[in-house]
Every structure is written in C-alpha cells, then in structure tokens.
Amino acid sequence: GNSVTQMEGPVTLSEEAFLTINCTYTATGYPSLFWYVQYPGEGLQLLLKATKADDKGSNKGFEATYRKETTSFHLEKGSVQVSDSAVYFCALTPTGNQFYFGTGTSLTVIP
C-alpha cells in the first residue's frame, strides 16, 4: 500500500538553526513526492516537490531530495527564521488522484 511516515514533533529551534524533518514512504510504483506547509488557520500550501528518483525540490531555502534507495524525502533548511513556524506535511501520490499525507510535524522557531 501507500503511506508516509514523518518525524514526530513538535520541533523547536532557535532562529538560524539547521532544520531536518525526516520523511519516509512506502508506495507502489514510482510516486511523486511533496512537502506542504500549513500556517495557523490556513490551508496547505505546496512548498516543494520531486517527481522522480534523485530529483531535488527546492523553494524558499528549503530542499528535499527524492531517494529511492532509502525511500526517503527529508526536508532541510540551513537557517530557519521565525516566519518558518508552521506545520509541515510530507505527501506522495502514485497516480495524481489520491494524495497520501504524513501526520505533520509542527515547527516553532524562537528568536
């Protein structure tokens, strides 16, 4: 079946710290992988995506590399800001119809 496992939170970091949020997946076939971000009271916004093995998605200083051999898509940022405080969801879709989401990781960045 298809599923996504995310690192549990909450995660609290100081401003300018390095961020890693782990994400591993199980899937049939060759899924596309995504990171979405959810700010309080809002819907999900696409942060980045990768559609095939070894692709690197990047946006706003965040990066994630599609690793087929380890079935992982870990999210990283070199220097977090207070404005990055949000809930981050890893997701996959094998077909483009259904998306499968992880449970989310809450990040709080303190000044």
Place this chain on the structure above:
Amino acid sequence: NAGVMQNPRHLVRRRGQEARLRCSPMKGHSHVYWYRQLPEEGLKFMVYLQKENIIDESGMPKERFSAEFPKEGPSILRIQQVVRGDSAAYFCASSQRTSGGSDEQYFGPGTRLTVT
C-alpha cells in the same frame, strides 16, 4: 484572489443535523478533491470528482457522506445526521490535470466542522 474557495470557514451543527460544505476550485481547474483532517492527524483522502462525475470515492465513509460537483456551481460535501466524530477540518483541493504526471493540488483554507 483566484485561489480555492471554501465556505463556510466554520460550521457548528448539533448531532443529527446535516452539514453542507462548499468548494469552488481555482479558475480553470476541473478536478476537485476532498480531504478530512482529524485533530493531531494528517489529511485523509475522501473523494475525487470531476464535473458531474465521481472518479474515486474510496476514502468516503459508506454511510451519511456524499459529494457532488455539478456542471454549474461549487462542489458540495454533504454529511447527513452528523455525529461528534465528524468534527474535523475538511479541506478541498483542485487541480488541472494534464495527460500523465502528477499535478499539484491547490488547497482551500478548509471548513472546520464542530458537532455539539
């Protein structure tokens, strides 16, 4: 703002009442998806619709839940005889499918349903 619109943003219903949640997709998008987010959980797929067709409803509970996307107007998620366990955030997403590939889904702000 041409994003995905959902209304109402907050909905309170007593047990046994009906809840109707509306979703207007982004302009030019003809594919709509509904997800449910329970407290402290990720989003769970419910249903995928195109205009006048249900494509995949494998995530919909078998009873009390229905969805439609008519030729004109918004997509509607309908929950009959609501129970406390239906309290959740319901998100709608839309996409513009191209042949093959996995199109990005654009999400609305959600409807937070509270059943008292």
